Amino acid sequence: MEYKISNKLASLKPSAIREIFKSLTDPTIISFAAGNPSPLSFPSEELAEISADIFKNQANVALQYGITEGYAPLRTAVEARMKEKFGIGRDFDTTIITTGGQQGIELTTKALCNEGDVVICENPSFIGALNSFRALGATPVGVPLNDDGIDVEILEKTLAETPNAKFIYVIPTFHNPMGITSTLENRKKVYELAKKYGVLILEDNPYGELRFAGENVPTYKSFDEDGIVIYCSSFSKILSAGMRIGYVCGPQDVISKMVVAKQVEDVHTNNFFQMLCHRYMTERDIDGHIEKIRGIYRAKAELMLSELDKHMPKCVKYTRPEGGLFLWCTLPNGTDSSEFIKKALAQKVAVVPGTAFNCDTEAPSDSFRLNYSMPSDEDIVRGISILSDIAREMFGE
C-alpha cells in the first residue's frame, strides 16, 4: 500500500548523527561522531541509593501519573539553580519540566510556528533542532556563525526580509557543532534586533555548566527584561542523558501554551526520574559532581587540541572550545569535506560531516565535527594522528 505521509515529514530524513550512532556498533571504529556525555559523568551509585529510597517511601507517587508542568519540587529546585548559576528568571517567567531539552525546542516551535513559518538559525546548527522545526512544517533559515557569534549584519537583513520569522534559535555557549561561545556584545546586538523586529529568541543551553576554560558569558535570558527569551536546557550532560529530563523557562503566556501541547504529546515526563533529579540536586553535591565532569572534559579537550596542534597541517583550521563536547574542523580553500570523511571512515575514524548541520540540506560543507567526551585518550591520540595523515596526504603541510 502507498501511504500518504504528511508534507512536513514526507521529505524529512533521519538525523545523520542518530543514524551514525546506530551504525557505530563496530568496536574497532574510533568514534569522534558521538554527542554522548561520558559515562563517567553519571553518578550511578548515588542515583541507585536515592532510587532505592524512592521505591521504599514514595513509590505510589513516582509510579502514578503526575502533572504536565512537572514535579513541583523539581521545578522549584531548577528555578533556584538557574537563578544562582545563570541569573535566570523574572516575575513574568515560569519553568516546566520537559522530556529532555529536545522537547523544549519542539514545544517552543509548536507554540509559535504555523506551517510555512521560518525559524532563523545560526548556520551550522544543531541537527535535532533543525529537524524539529522541519517536522512541524517550519523552515530553518541560516545566518552564518562567526567567531564572536551569529553574523548580526546578515541577521538584520534576514529579519527585514522574513516577516514570517517567528524566533531566532541560538546555542550561544559551547555551540553544537562549532564549539564556539558568542560574546556578550554579540548577544546584546542579537537581543536588540529580536526586539526591533518583534521576534522571540530560543536560547538552547545544554552545555552551559560544562565550562572548563575562560570566563563566563551572561546568558541571553539573564538580560531579558522584555520577556522575549525562551531558555531551555537539561540534565543530560550533567546527570544522565538516558533519563530524558530537561526544562524550559520562559514568559508564562508562551509556556502555558507549551503545557497544553505537552499534555497531548506525552502527558508528563517520567515521574520517577523527576523525583530522582530533585533529590540528587537537593541532597547531594551536584556542584562537586559537575566540577568532576569539567575536569574530565578539560583533559579530553586539551589532549585533542594538543594532538591537533602537533600533527594537523596548518591549513586545516579548528575551533578551541572553552566547554561543551565538540570542536569543529574546516578544510582549506572551501574543499568539500565528504571525500576526507570517507577516507577517515575507511581508516576506521568516524566524524560527523558538516552537511548534517546545514540549514540548507542541499548545501555542501568544508567542515566536520569532532567529539572529545566519549573517546578514550588512546583513541584521541590515534584518531587525530590518522586524520592528520589524511589531511597531509590531501593538502600537504
Added chain:
Amino acid sequence: MEYKISNKLASLKPSAIREIFKSLTDPTIISFAAGNPSPLSFPSEELAEISADIFKNQANVALQYGITEGYAPLRTAVEARMKEKFGIGRDFDTTIITTGGQQGIELTTKALCNEGDVVICENPSFIGALNSFRALGATPVGVPLNDDGIDVEILEKTLAETPNAKFIYVIPTFHNPMGITSTLENRKKVYELAKKYGVLILEDNPYGELRFAGENVPTYKSFDEDGIVIYCSSFSKILSAGMRIGYVCGPQDVISKMVVAKQVEDVHTNNFFQMLCHRYMTERDIDGHIEKIRGIYRAKAELMLSELDKHMPKCVKYTRPEGGLFLWCTLPNGTDSSEFIKKALAQKVAVVPGTAFNCDTEAPSDSFRLNYSMPSDEDIVRGISILSDIAREMFGE
C-alpha cells in the same frame, strides 16, 4: 508583550480532566473524575529489585542515550506479547517504544496529517487524543458511538463527504469515556469502510488487558491483512503510568516516519524504565500480576454498578463495562449535565462532564464519566448515593 501563538495552539484549552486532576487536592472530595490506575496495580517491590540490579550491572547503558526506536529487547518482548495476547503483527509491521501511549497518538497524527486535515473519531472520545489532533492543526470530526461501536452508516456518510480525512481513531475495547466494547461485526464493517475510502485506522488499546467480564473481541490489528491499522498501547494501566512507556505497532513505511518525528520530539523514551519493563516482562509473572489488577477492577466495577442499580433512578442510564476504568452515565431527555455536575461538586463528588469528550467543543452533553479504579469502596458507596439523591431530586424516580 503580546505573544503571537500558532493558530493550532491559540484556541486550544488544557484538558478539563488534567485541570480537574490538579484541583483535586482537597482530600474531602470523592473523586470519580480520575483516569488513573489504582496504586495497587504498581508492582513496586519487584520493580525496586530489578531497578537495584540495573543500577548495579547495567547503569552505563540505562543512563546513556539510547536509540529512538526503543530498547531492542523491550521491542522484541512487546512484539511477542502482542502476538500472543492479541494476534498482532505481520511481516509488514514494526513496533517502536513511545513516551506513553499518548505519544503514539501524537506521532501518528504528525506522520499522516497536514494542518487542516480531518481525523474521524468516535463521539465522545478520549480528550487527550482529540487535543493531540487539534495541537497539530487537524480537526476531529465526530461520529456517534452506539452500543455496538461507531455508527457505520454515519461513518460512511462522513467518509464520503470528507476527502481530507486521514484516519479513523477508535478505542474499540473498554472505550474511554463510555466503557463500551465494539462488536467484531462492527469492527469488520469499519475496517472495510476504511479500506474503501483509503484511510487508515488508529486503534488505541490502553485498557485491552483489563478485561474482567465477557469474552475477548479480536483487535482491529489482528485482522489487518492490508496494513491499514496502526495500533498503540502502553504499560500505564498494568505496570506504572508515571514511567511513561508505551508502544506503537504499524506498517513500517508509516512507523519509519514516526521514528524521524520522535527523534526530534524527545530523542528516545527513558532508557532505564524501558529496561525495567523488559526485565519485568521476561523475568517476573506479568500475567499473574495483571490477573490481580483485573480482580481489583472487577470488584470495584461490580460495586459501583450494584450501587447504581440499587439507588440511581431508572431514568438515568449507564453503561456496563466488561473491563477498563470507566462507565458512562446519561441523564434523561437529553438534559444538559452541567447543572447536575455542579450540584455533585457542591456536595463534594467530582465527575468529568461529557462535554470534555465532545469532538465539537461547543456542543452540550447529557452525560458524564465515572471512574471506579481510584476511589475506595466506601467512597464508591457514598458517592453513588449522593449522585443518586441529586438525580432523584432533579428527575424523580
